[in-house]
Amino acid sequence: MNTAPARRVDRPPATTVPFDVDSVRADFPILARTVHGKPLAFLDSGASAQKPRQVIDAIARCYEAEYANIHRGVYELSAKATEAYEGARARVQRFVNARSASEIVFTKGATEAINLVATSWGGTFLKEGDEVVLSVLEHHANIVPWQLLRERTGIVLKVVPVDDSGAFRLDDYEALVGPRTRLVALTHVSNVLGTVLPVTEIVRIAHAHGARVLLDGAQGIVHRSVDVQAMDVDFYCFSGHKLYGPGGIGVLYGKEALLAAMPPYQGGGDMIERVTFERTTFAPPPARFEAGTPPIAAAVGLHAALDYLATLDATAVAAHEHDLLAYATERLRAHNDVRLYGTASEKAAIVSFTMDGVHPHDVGTILDRAGVAVRVGHHCAQPLMDRFGIAGTVRASFGLYNTREDVDRLIGGLDEVREIFG
Numbered sequence: 001m002n003t004a005p006a007r008r009v010d011r012p013p014a015t016t017v018p019f020d021v022d023s024v025r026a027d028f029p030i031l032a033r034t035v036h037g038k039p040l041a042f043l044d045s046g047a048s049a050q051k052p053r054q055v056i057d058a059i060a061r062c063y064e065a066e067y068a069n070i071h072r073g074v075y076e077l078s079a080k081a082t083e084a085y086e087g088a089r090a091r092v093q094r095f096v097n098a099r100s101a102s103e104i105v106f107t108k109g110a111t112e113a114i115n116l117v118a119t120s121w122g123g124t125f126l127k128e129g130d131e132v133v134l135s136v137l138e139h140h141a142n143i144v145p146w147q148l149l150r151e152r153t154g155i156v157l158k159v160v161p162v163d164d165s166g167a168f169r170l171d172d173y174e175a176l177v178g179p180r181t182r183l184v185a186l187t188h189v190s191n192v193l194g195t196v197l198p199v200t201e202i203v204r205i206a207h208a209h210g211a212r213v214l215l216d217g218a219q220g221i222v223h224r225s226v227d228v229q230a231m232d233v234d235f236y237c238f239s240g241h242k243l244y245g246p247g248g249i250g251v252l253y254g255k256e257a258l259l260a261a262m263p264p265y266q267g268g269g270d271m272i273e274r275v276t277f278e279r280t281t282f283a284p285p286p287a288r289f290e291a292g293t294p295p296i297a298a299a300v301g302l303h304a305a306l307d308y309l310a311t312l313d314a315t316a317v318a319a320h321e322h323d324l325l326a327y328a329t330e331r332l333r334a335h336n337d338v339r340l341y342g343t344a345s346e347k348a349a350i351v352s353f354t355m356d357g358v359h360p361h362d363v364g365t366i367l368d369r370a371g372v373a374v375r376v377g378h379h380c381a382q383p384l385m386d387r388f389g390i391a392g393t394v395r396a397s398f399g400l401y402n403t404r405e406d407v408d409r410l411i412g413g414l415d416e417v418r419e420i421f422g
């Protein structure tokens with residue numbers, strides 16, 4: 001008798017079969033459409049990713065067959081919808097390897113998740129003179145909430161610089177963290193430069209000083225595998241819509257003890273234990289932070305997106321994205337009038353550049369006419385633009401459905417820019 005324990009297979013084994021981008025592309029209906037009569041080369045997944053049929057269908061199925069408001073419903077449909085909503089929470093828990101589903105709070109996005117931590121945790125536990133460490137790479141979503149908190153409490157914001165390649169200055173960070181540091185709030189991956197931050201070192205140094213760590217994972221969750229326990233982060237947040245899921249839903253992961261000590265962020269239905277006009281007691285997390293009717297179908301869609309990603313070989317996807325990054329970098333570097341921003345050695349599949357003598361908006365408009373969708377401007381990171389002395393960049397951000405042909409279309413579009421402005 002074979003008594004060996006069954007081997008758990010969570011991920012497909014490393015494979016030598018090439019990543020089948022054509023079959024992935026076939027899952028994303030919008031990629032079949034044309035723009036200005038040209039096939040679509042979608043290079044703006046960093047702003048919001050496209051959705052696979054599996055996600056679109058799951059949302060439609062929810063509304064067609066299993067929709068009702070959740071919690072407290074005694075009837076079949078409400079029970080099913082509650083099961084689906086809480087099932088999505090359990091799916092997210094597994095995706096980020098949280099210890100418990102109660103550590104997963106649904107928000108409307110990364111922005112709301114950061115505001116929740118700033119208002120509830122920061123508003124309660126931080127006082128005048130306490131320091132919060134940010135970096136110059138931050139998205140406005142991880143700057144402004146802390147400035148609002150500074151106005152209310154008198155906290156002090158410290159900013160870690162980057163070097164000319166856009167790499168996080170770990171030595172400067174280490175020097176900035178001190179006895180007054182209460183929180184380190186950093187992006188996991190830069191949405192402009194693609195820089196991947198050295199999370200292990202960041203967390204180790206912060207914790208050595210008794211500071212908490214919040215990671216803005218809006219880009220990180222898309223391009224890196226995330227294990228919140230292995231990283232030992234205190235808070236991690238992201239948006240569903242950048243992870244091939246629907247808009248309107250995001251996630252705040254928080255360690256159980258931290259969430260348990262935090263007061264509500266908003267008041268309303270679903271977050272209470274008992275309400276009287278004299279006094280109200282609150283539900284434990286995560287319900288405490290989910291006042292009102294949540295985005296039920298969006299949770300179902302996010303669940304479907306995570307299931308979809310689980311059907312793909314994560315190693316092969318990472319290799320595919322790395323190939324796109326390397327190829328795009330090489331092709332852009334071949335042109336003297338193109339200036340690349342963000343060349344750190346640890347980098348996700350996002351490229352930012354400017355063209356000499358041409359405003360990024362003009363580059364974007366001409367590319368659009370060629371069917372190439374890129375984002376131009378400051379990318380909600382004006383302090384980073386200031387660091388490099390520019391007003392904006394052209395940004396191409398890659399998703400798992402992009403191809404080398406999309407890169408060729410981008411490069412071809414830049415030739416058209418030169419013809420017009422040259």
Ligand SMILES: *Cc1c(COP(=O)(O)O)cnc(C)c1O
Pocket residue numbers: 046047108109110111112139141142187189190191216217218219239
């Ligand atoms: C997009 C983004 C955000 C904000 O996400 P929302 O979905 O708009 O809430 C925050 N941080 C980074 C790094 C981002 O890329």
